[in-house]
Each structure stands twice: as C-alpha cells, then as structure tokens.
Amino acid sequence: MDSTEHHDTIDLIGPSGHNLRVAAWTDVARDDQFDRIVTDLDDVLGLALASNYEYPSRYSIWNFGFTNPVLMFQSTDRSFIVKALSERGRGVLAFMHDVLSALPELSVEALDGMGFSGVVDPLPADADFAEEDRTRKLSIFTVVRAMWQALQHPALGDFGLYGAFGYDLVLDFEDIAKRMTREDDQRDVVLFIPDRLFKSTVGSEVGFVTNYEFTYGDHASADHPRVAVPAAFKRNDNGWSDIRCDHAPGEYEAVVDRARGEFLAGNLFEAVPGQSFTTALRSTPATVFRRLMQTNPSPFAFLMNLDQDEFLIGASPEMYLRSTGRKIETCPISGTITRGADPMEDAEQVLKLLSSAKEEAELTMCTDVDRNDKARICVPGSIEVKGRRQIEFYSRVIHTVDHVVGELADGYDGLDAFISHMWAVTVTGAPKAWAIKFLEANEKSPRRWYAGALGGLTSDGAVNTALSIRMVQVRNGMASVRAGATTLYYSDPASEERETRLKASAFLSALMEEDGSGNGKDFAATPKAGRASEGYVSRGLNILMVDHEDSFVNMLSNYIKAFEPSLKTYRAHTALSKLTKDIDLVVLSPGPGRPADFNTNATIEKAVSLGIPVFGVCLGLQAVVEYFGGTLGILDEPRHGVPTTVTHENTGVFAGLPQDISVARYHSLYALDGAIPDCLTVTARSVDGVVMGISHRDLPIQTVQFHPESIITSKNDMGMRLIRNMLEQVPAR
Incomplete structure (x- = not known):
C-alpha cells in the first residue's frame, strides 16, 4: 500500500448530545484483495458484491466487499437484536443504543455487554392511515430507518448498512397472515456495519480500501486490533446428495x-x-x-x-x-x-x-x-x-x-x-x-x-x-x-x-460442477418519452381515492395528482369514514374480486346522499352498475394486460378524444348489456362489444371499464387526457 488519502474526521450527532466520531481514510488495495475477501467468507462474517455484466446507463462492472464487520443488526417479526462483533464495535453499539432508545415507538432493553435487544411496539387496534403514509407505518423498518439516518453524512459515501432483507417483511407491510409454518431460526433482516470497505472497477489496475475508526464516549475502536469474526461453513455429512x-x-x-x-x-x-x-x-x-x-x-x-x-x-x-x-x-x-x-x-x-x-x-x-x-x-x-x-x-x-x-x-x-x-x-x-x-x-x-x-x-x-x-x-x-x-x-x-x-x-x-455456457451480447433500446399535463390550472379539489387493493391504485392517484394534488388514498374500510361533505370527488379504484368484497354500495350510497361526484375505474364501473340494479357477467376469457380498441360517444370523459383509442383491459367481470338499468347510459364499447364506459343520466357519476393509468393507455397521452376531462367536469364549489 503505497498511497493513502486522509479524510476529515466526521461527527454523527446522537440524541444524548454525544457524537459518534468517524475517521476515514483510503489506501490502495492489494491486487488480490477481492479474491481474499471471497475466500475468507467461508469462515468469517461479511459479504462480497460484484457486477460483471455491463449495460449502458444501467449497469457497470465493479467489485465490492468486506469481512469482519463491527456491528450486526438482525430481526424476526417485530423483535430485533443489535450486537457488537468485536471490541472495535462497542462505540458504534453504544451510539445505536442511544439512537434507538430515543424512539418512543420502541421498547429497547438496557445495553448489556456486547449487545441489546428490542421490540417494535404493536400498532393500535384502531390505527388507520392514508396509503401515501403506508411506508411510514410502524414496523421493523422504523428501526432500520433510525439506524440509517443516524449514519448519514455526505462525506462518508459508501459507509452504511449492508445485508439482506427477507421475503416475510411484506406480510407485515400488507397485513397478510402467515399460513405456512416458519423455522425457529428464520430471520427477516440481517445488516452489518463494516469498519473496512473494498471497492474497485473490474479491469482497473487499482482498487481501494477505505478504513474507519470510531469514537463514542469512552469507546475508541483504535484501541483494539481488528480480529476475525468466525462463522465457518460446515458441510452436512448427513445430507442427501441427490436433488x-x-x-x-x-x-x-x-x-x-x-x-x-x-x-x-x-x-x-x-x-x-x-x-x-x-x-x-x-x-x-x-x-x-x-x-x-x-x-x-x-x-x-x-x-x-x-x-x-x-x-x-x-x-x-x-x-x-x-x-x-x-x-x-x-x-x-x-x-x-x-x-x-x-x-x-x-x-x-x-x-x-x-x-x-x-x-x-x-x-x-x-x-x-x-x-x-x-x-x-x-x-x-x-x-x-x-x-x-x-x-x-x-x-x-x-x-x-x-x-x-x-x-x-x-x-x-x-x-x-x-x-x-x-x-x-x-x-x-x-x-x-x-x-x-x-x-x-x-x-x-x-x-x-x-x-x-x-x-x-x-x-x-x-x-x-x-x-x-x-x-x-x-x-x-x-x-x-x-x-x-x-x-x-x-x-x-x-x-x-x-x-x-x-x-x-x-x-x-x-x-x-463447472458450467460452460456462453454469454450473449447486449442490445440497446431507444428511451421512451414520458407524458405531460400542461396548461391545466389546479382548482384545489379535495379528492378521495377509495383503494380496493389493486396494483394500479397509486398510479391512478399519481395521474390525478399531476392535475389536482389534494388527493388522499384510503383502503375501503377506512375511506367510508373519510367521505364527508368536504370531498369534491370520490374515485372508486380498480380491484380484484367483486364489488361486494369492498362494500362499495355503502360508499356509493354515501357519495350520492352528499351529492359528491363519482369516477369509477374497472371495479368502480362494476360497483356503479350493481348499485343501480344492473347485473355483472364473467367473460369467457379474461382480458389482462392486453390492448383493446374502444369506440365512444365523444361525451363526458371521452370528449375530444379520437374516435378509436387503444386502452388496457384487466378484467373478467363486465356489465351485462341486457341488464343495465335505464338510469345509466353506455358511453363506450370495445371492438368485441363489451361495455367500456358508463355514466349516470342525472347524477355526476362516470365510469370506465379499462385502465387509463396503464402504459398501454398512455399512447398519445390518452390516459392523462381522459383524467383531465374527468376533472374538468367536477363542479366548482
């Protein structure tokens, strides 16, 4: 190592008024540094990350890794453990204990030697929140966020938290019950904080190692040598050799x-x-x-x-x-x-x-x-x-x-x-x-x-x-x-x-055994332009999006917010309580299942009684049809993720659009022609004759069976133009 670049010492602010002082400097790495990291990982904690696949504007070629980190965080469900992996990690451990103990949403045990544990408090039984706030829902990510934010400083660059996030985390995010039995040793998150990072560009003559020393109160990592954190791979001699x-x-x-x-x-x-x-x-x-x-x-x-x-x-x-x-x-x-x-x-x-x-x-x-x-x-x-x-x-x-x-x-x-x-x-x-x-x-x-x-x-x-x-x-x-x-x-x-x-x-x-398969070459593609919504002046409409648990809800909300930003999204059981006379427009989102799964009749009944306009998409159309006495059928073959040409009456949400437009259909249920009540009128149909648009003759209710927010409907800005038409017809207060 014949070159060293020194960095300024950086203070990370702790809640107790004490700072974690981090000193960082970079050395030229040994030629075999990455290979040594890979070899050592059979026996010690750490990780190696690499990219040997290049794609312009997306992927480059590099190697990265570390062994023997100073701190490990691991969690299962809402419980977590933070532990120092060597004496060098005691200062970082004490700092993180202060950070997490300051959060009222956590129950954190006292610092005990080389570690501490904690639990994320349960959500109140009556907790509700807008979908826009779901990512801040109290969860194990509350802990991860606090640790990450405590380490943030622009001068520290690649320093941070590294590791793995397990699949089961999504079950808490979406409130889905586990039906399969989990092993007792299953963990949901494992993250490390390293005190030495290797990084290089593959093919470059040099790589670099960044070293870190930590001081917190009486704990100074420089007072202790780097040591191995053993975790050796053990072959299972009792395992089977077949697959x-x-x-x-x-x-x-x-x-x-x-x-x-x-x-x-x-x-x-x-x-x-x-x-x-x-x-x-x-x-x-x-x-x-x-x-x-x-x-x-x-x-x-x-x-x-x-x-x-x-x-x-x-x-x-x-x-x-x-x-x-x-x-x-x-x-x-x-x-x-x-x-x-x-x-x-x-x-x-x-x-x-x-x-x-x-x-x-x-x-x-x-x-x-x-x-x-x-x-x-x-x-x-x-x-x-x-x-x-x-x-x-x-x-x-x-x-x-x-x-x-x-x-x-x-x-x-x-x-x-x-x-x-x-x-x-x-x-x-x-x-x-x-x-x-x-x-x-x-x-x-x-x-x-x-x-x-x-x-x-x-x-x-x-x-x-x-x-x-x-x-x-x-x-x-x-x-x-x-x-x-x-x-x-x-x-x-x-x-x-x-x-x-x-x-x-x-x-x-x-x-x-070795695999001798060859590699292909990359093909470039021309980037596609995004849509625009120019010339529209927001009227400050207060819009309620009723979320029927579909995977298009937030994109539909995002389209509407491009014109009218005062929109909030709530899942159906919560949305009903948020539907008040102050709402200017109710949007019934797409959704799986049937309208009755989400008690849509109650939502529509309340909107009608308050005189609030309604716009329904996909399941939203089906809900309006059933509410007013119509009947739904099931297509012989579902239409999912495929383009369909729609013709329309050039009125309502379709005003000014080309006569034939390409839209995205994602549905199996549809409105039966012979069972549409007289109070509703068909405003659009697909080329195969399926009802694609319905409006009420007297009430401010309009619906479409397709998805304006899909990339298919985005051709020539059709989806955004339709949304704009819909919003412009909402009466001003």
Whole structure:
C-alpha cells in the first residue's frame, strides 16, 4: 500500500448530545484483495458484491466487499437484536443504543455487554392511515430507518448498512397472515456495519480500501486490533446428495391451474409461484460463488455469510431498487426464452420472444404494477419508462426488461421507495396483495430470503439493492435453489414448470460442477418519452381515492395528482369514514374480486346522499352498475394486460378524444348489456362489444371499464387526457 488519502474526521450527532466520531481514510488495495475477501467468507462474517455484466446507463462492472464487520443488526417479526462483533464495535453499539432508545415507538432493553435487544411496539387496534403514509407505518423498518439516518453524512459515501432483507417483511407491510409454518431460526433482516470497505472497477489496475475508526464516549475502536469474526461453513455429512424438490410430480402444475382459476374469476391477473430444489452442498460457498461469476455473469453477484451457518450465494439479473439523490429506478424483468446454441439461434430466439403476445403481456403487467409502486412516493408526472422490452442475455435464458425511473416527492426518501416496492411484481404477481395471499396459501415452503432484497443503505443517502433471485440459500450445510414462473390465464402449466427448472439449472450445476455456457451480447433500446399535463390550472379539489387493493391504485392517484394534488388514498374500510361533505370527488379504484368484497354500495350510497361526484375505474364501473340494479357477467376469457380498441360517444370523459383509442383491459367481470338499468347510459364499447364506459343520466357519476393509468393507455397521452376531462367536469364549489 503505497498511497493513502486522509479524510476529515466526521461527527454523527446522537440524541444524548454525544457524537459518534468517524475517521476515514483510503489506501490502495492489494491486487488480490477481492479474491481474499471471497475466500475468507467461508469462515468469517461479511459479504462480497460484484457486477460483471455491463449495460449502458444501467449497469457497470465493479467489485465490492468486506469481512469482519463491527456491528450486526438482525430481526424476526417485530423483535430485533443489535450486537457488537468485536471490541472495535462497542462505540458504534453504544451510539445505536442511544439512537434507538430515543424512539418512543420502541421498547429497547438496557445495553448489556456486547449487545441489546428490542421490540417494535404493536400498532393500535384502531390505527388507520392514508396509503401515501403506508411506508411510514410502524414496523421493523422504523428501526432500520433510525439506524440509517443516524449514519448519514455526505462525506462518508459508501459507509452504511449492508445485508439482506427477507421475503416475510411484506406480510407485515400488507397485513397478510402467515399460513405456512416458519423455522425457529428464520430471520427477516440481517445488516452489518463494516469498519473496512473494498471497492474497485473490474479491469482497473487499482482498487481501494477505505478504513474507519470510531469514537463514542469512552469507546475508541483504535484501541483494539481488528480480529476475525468466525462463522465457518460446515458441510452436512448427513445430507442427501441427490436433488429433491418441494413439489411432487404434478403439484406445481396444479398450483398454476389454481392460479388460472383466480385469473378467470378476476381475483388475480398474474401470479409467480415458485418451487425449491435442495441438496447437500459439497463445495464451499466461495467455490460456488466463483463458478457463478464465471458461468452466469450478472449485474448483481453476491456472497454473504450471515452467521448461524447461513450463506447466500447468487447472480441476480434484476435490480430491486436504486435510489440516488431524488431519483429512483427499477428494471422489471419478465418474458423469458431459452438461449440458442450460437448467436444466430440467439437472434431467432430474440425474435420469438419479442413476437410473443403472452410474453409482452407479462412485462406490461409487471411494469404497470411497478409504476404503481412508485406512484405512492413519487412526484406526479415524474414516472417514466426509459427503456421498453430491452433484451438482456444470461447464461441459459434471454429476458425482456423495462427500465422505470421516478423522482421522490417531498417527505420521502430511498427507504420509502424500497418499502413501497415490496416485493417486486416479477416475483409475486398482481394485484400484489392478493397475489401474495395466493402464494402464502399455495406454495409448499416459506421463501426465507428468496424474492426479498440485498445490498446497501449508504451514508450519502443512497439505496442500491438487488432482487434476491437466482441464488443458492445455504443453511446447515444444505443448499436450496428456488425459481418461479410468471403465470397468466394463457399459461400452460407444464411449460411454466419447465421454466422454473430451466432458471434453477445453472445454479444447481454450480453446486455440482463447472458450467460452460456462453454469454450473449447486449442490445440497446431507444428511451421512451414520458407524458405531460400542461396548461391545466389546479382548482384545489379535495379528492378521495377509495383503494380496493389493486396494483394500479397509486398510479391512478399519481395521474390525478399531476392535475389536482389534494388527493388522499384510503383502503375501503377506512375511506367510508373519510367521505364527508368536504370531498369534491370520490374515485372508486380498480380491484380484484367483486364489488361486494369492498362494500362499495355503502360508499356509493354515501357519495350520492352528499351529492359528491363519482369516477369509477374497472371495479368502480362494476360497483356503479350493481348499485343501480344492473347485473355483472364473467367473460369467457379474461382480458389482462392486453390492448383493446374502444369506440365512444365523444361525451363526458371521452370528449375530444379520437374516435378509436387503444386502452388496457384487466378484467373478467363486465356489465351485462341486457341488464343495465335505464338510469345509466353506455358511453363506450370495445371492438368485441363489451361495455367500456358508463355514466349516470342525472347524477355526476362516470365510469370506465379499462385502465387509463396503464402504459398501454398512455399512447398519445390518452390516459392523462381522459383524467383531465374527468376533472374538468367536477363542479366548482
């Protein structure tokens, strides 16, 4: 090490009036530093992250890692433990104890030697909150946020919290009951604070190690040497050598069939069930990681030693969430086909993939839901699809990928964005909450870390995380590989089962032997422009969005907020109490199931009695039809995530729009023509004759059966133009 760059000492402010003093300096690293980190992770705590997959404007090539961190945070449900991993961590531990003890929402035990524990207080039984505030709901993330914010200082850069976030976190976020039995040792979050970070650009002649020393009160890390934090991998000599699946033959196909029944009923329009393959790990975690780096290049390779004989090894193709400054971005992946034998066959496979209406519908749904996730916490009008159906090559499959960005609204940060996206639709389904309930009821084993996220929350306020898929979960010497397939109504159960095995195959091979698959080349795509809403002058309308638990609610809210920002979103059971004479407009959101599932009659009855205008979307149309005495039918074939041409009467919300417009349909229920009451009039129909718009003849009620907020309806700004028409017809007070 022949070069050292010294940094100023930085004080992090503690609630007790004491500061955590952090001294940081950077040395030139040894040439083999990253490889040494990987090797050591077989025996000590820490992690290695790497990207050996480059994509312009999205992914670059780098290595990053550390061993022997000074502090570890872990949680299960609402309980947590914070412990120093060596004497060097005592000051940071005392600082974090002061930080968390200052939060009234937590019950924190006294600091005892090398650690302390705590519990997040339960929510009051009568707690309710707007959907815009859901990311600040009291949860284990209240603890994570406090720790992250306590470490934030722009001069500290990459310093921060690093680790893994488990799948079960979403169950608390969405208030979904667990139906599968969890193992006693399951954890939901494991995060480390390091005192030494390695970082390099692959191919560069130099890498760098940043060192940190901490002083808090009487505790100074410089008084103690760096020591190993042992957590050695142990082979399971009693484990089986064959690969066993958690589904018996035919069981996975049966799950897909059950999902298709949910699609037909209108309860779901996409689901991503998985199955798990398990065997004893005969190699070491570091060996498997190196194999994956060679055979399965990816933007997010990782090796984590999480203690308790638990390791995560993977090569994820999908960004979970990246936040830099006010910008957030994601890259939903959906649409899959096998690699060809050579570049010529690859090209033929790409053409097949891009020509598949089913694969396009898969990605459309994923991106629509992803935009909805952002809409909860983004500036109205800032969400853009920067890349559409871009091609990415991996060792055995080709994917289509969208690139979606947004700008955080005031009052939100990167952790809000992280929470709002739990978990990616590409690994759950949609409507997301109902899809997660379906998976909890139908999968054969808990996901643990699979389909969660991993990465870092850094001191400069950034979030950089990958979706934890295409990975090996190692526990007690047994290695499990889990894979899922995106299922739609049009899915073939046997084909979806084969897709899960194809996705898992490269990782199962890495457990056994080298994999010689080749790599493809990248294809660029032209960015797509976002929509605009110019010339509209807000009238200060007070709007209530009734959330029927659909995965489009926040995007619909976001569209409306681009014109009228005074909108609040509440789930149906809470919205009824918020519906008062001060509301200017009630919006009935889309939703799974039937109107009666959300007691929509009570909402409409109250709005009508108060003389408040109503705008209904999808389930909102169906609710209006039933309220006024009409009847709903079920389509012979559900229409989910596909474009449909609609003709209209050029009145109401359709005024001034082209006669034929392309819209997105996501429904199975529809209004029966022969049973529409006289007080309602049909304002639009699809090319196959299905009612697409209804308004009341005397009351200020208008509805559409399609989704104005979908990317399909966004062509030529049709969705935003329709929303503007709707708002301009709301009477002024």
